[in-house]
Amino acid sequence: MTPNFMSKFLLLPRPLLFLLIHAGTLNAQNQVLVLNQSLSLVSNNLPNPPTFSIPASSTPLTISIAFCETPQQDGPRFFVTNDTGIGDPGPGSGGDVFEITVGENGMGNVTLDSISNGGTFAVTAGTSQLSFEVGLSDSGPLHSQLTSLPLLGDSTNNQALLFSPPFLPVNPSDPTYPNYTLPLGNITQPPPPDSSQTPNFTLILGPTTSFPTFDASNNVLSNNFPMTACALRNVSNLVVGESTNPPANAQASLWLRDSDGWRTQWIVSGLDSITNYTAYVVQDGTKIAGPTYFRTKTAIFSCPLVHSLPFCPSTSYSVPLPPPPGTAVTTYDASNFPSDVSDPLIQYMTNFTVTLLTFACGRDWYSPLQTCADCQRAYRTWLCAVQLPRCGEIPDTTTSASTPQSSSIDSGAQVVFPAVLSQPKGDIARNTNLPNATGDWVELLPCLESCNAADRACPNFLGFMCPVPRFNAASSYGVGFIDGDEKDKGSDWEQDGGMTGLSQDRWGHVWCNG
Incomplete structure (x- = not known):
């Protein structure tokens, strides 16, 4: 400073002088x-x-x-x-x-x-x-990749049902003797967690061609593109916003599908038919999950999505039903699901529970590993899978054998055809209470493992039995996709399918209704 300027600076009022000195000190300090x-x-x-x-x-x-x-x-x-x-x-x-x-x-x-x-x-x-x-x-990296992937429920020709990774696992509390009371046939969901327990999930969704190519073997994107939330938000042409404030083309809600925990579920509309899509989920703005892929169905696919049914909490797929009444609603949930279908299903569940409780549950043990509560949960999963069949589409064998049901994205995984069965119009083999679908449809058969799980979990006196793969199991179930097939046990036969170890993968392949 020049002497003249310094003299003028010192003549400033003392409060203003201290304020200027303090501001200069702050500028020299580090930000926090x-x-x-x-x-x-x-x-x-x-x-x-x-x-x-x-x-x-x-x-x-x-x-x-x-x-x-x-x-x-x-x-x-x-x-x-x-x-x-x-x-x-x-x-x-x-x-x-x-x-x-x-x-x-x-x-x-x-x-x-x-x-x-x-x-x-x-x-x-x-x-x-x-x-x-x-x-x-103070709780690990703020920026990271989640180990759990977004979950695909199902897609139609212009909609998709997607779920965030699970959070807040729920451990079911089994009843104890002498007051051994099992849930009713029409169970209700527990109260959803409050905002302090719920992460803020954001769904990033767009056509697969909008995103850099994913290298699954190294878990990176092509051309050194960062797999980070802030980078991926800038590349898709359809961003479905935060779960707390979704846009008009998406509905977001919390749902407890299973014991894995609560999830945010999105119903996204306005998609293009026969199009490959990529989905990422961002947790709290910084943690990234994905990618998960899926393919929308053909334009003639007519089965609507069914979701949010308390009596069948894991049902989140398209079911052969007529379009929902009215024009504002395009999916079925507990508020508009046909009572002609739900009432018999709930009654079946009630009757089974009454029969199960004739055993001295909690006092006597029919298994060192399973309880009556385990039996009821496994039976409910199986019952919902067979009473509410899942619609699918037969792969186009003229293009690629890796186009099962939901996707034609080639992941380099084992080429396996899904367990699909054509169902003529009006011919509902499993559930005569379903109203006639609007046209011929294809059923994605339930995984045989869902039947075997109920068989293993329930007491023998109930007489619950599953078909044997060696004979006719493949006519009503997807065989050999999760637990393998008889060929692995020395048999000379092999059900067409192959062992995938799971019912669906991140690439949109869905082999059976698991």
Whole structure:
């Protein structure tokens, strides 16, 4: 400052003078990373200096990085230290400094076990522009890939039913003797968890051609594209928003399908027929699950989606029913499901429960592994699968053998045809209470394992038996997809299908109704 300017500066009112000095001091200090929050930055527009303070903590803290676009050769580098004597950690600062390496998936992290006095995070900008996010968390990396995938319920010619990964598992509490009371035939869902227990899920959905190619063997996307939430939000041409505020073409709700836990379910409309789609789910803005693939059905597919039935909680697929009454609703749930179908099903469940309870459940044991409650749950799963058959489509064998029922995406997996059975119009073999479908339809047969599970879980006096694969099981069940087939046990026969180990995969292949 010049002497003249300095004299004028010192003549300022004392409160204003202190305010200016304090503001200058703040500008020279590091910004502070906020715990359990994500900070968005751009490498060519970093604060000066590009360092951030890490608050002291009695528990380990994890600093995570997520690239929001494809990295260039000379991108930013990231350094962290818990040595408070190092104010600007970098490649030449020495001491206890760690560099955060970002992997091929566009994410990287480091955990500081000892941070009782705080620490410092610094960015070396590089020469190329790159947008990225920084997260600080006391419960593992804020930016990460979830191990569970989004779940495909089913698709029609213009709709899809999708689920988030499960959260908040529910362990059913079995009754005890002498008050051994089982749930009613028409069970009700427990109250949904409150907002403090519910992650904020976002569904990212678009035609598969909109997304970079996924390399499943290395769990990365092609051309070094980051598999991060902030990057994937920018590539699809159909983003279905947050579960708390879905757009007009999607309905979001919470649903407890099974003991895996609660899920957010989306019913998405306005899709194109015979089109491959890719779905990702983002949890709390930073954690990514996916991809999961599916293919919409042909334009003549007429079976509507059925979902959210308390008496059949795992039913989330298309069923051979006429279109729902009215024009505003295109799917069936508990509010509009035909009572001519649900009432007999619930009565069957009630009658079975009454018979089951003639056994001294809870006092006597028919199995060291199974209880009457296990039996009832397994029977309900089987009953819903056979009373509410699932519609499918026969694969087009002229194009590819890897086009079962829902997808023609070639994952390189075993080529297996689904267990489908043509059903003429009006011929409902399993459930005569179903009204006539609007046309011929194809049934995706239930997995034989659902019958075997009920057989194993229930007492012998009920007389519950399943067909044997060697004879006629394949006429009414999908055989050999999950538990293998008789050929693996030395038999000389093989049911066409093959052993996949599961009823459906992430690529949209659905082999039997599991």
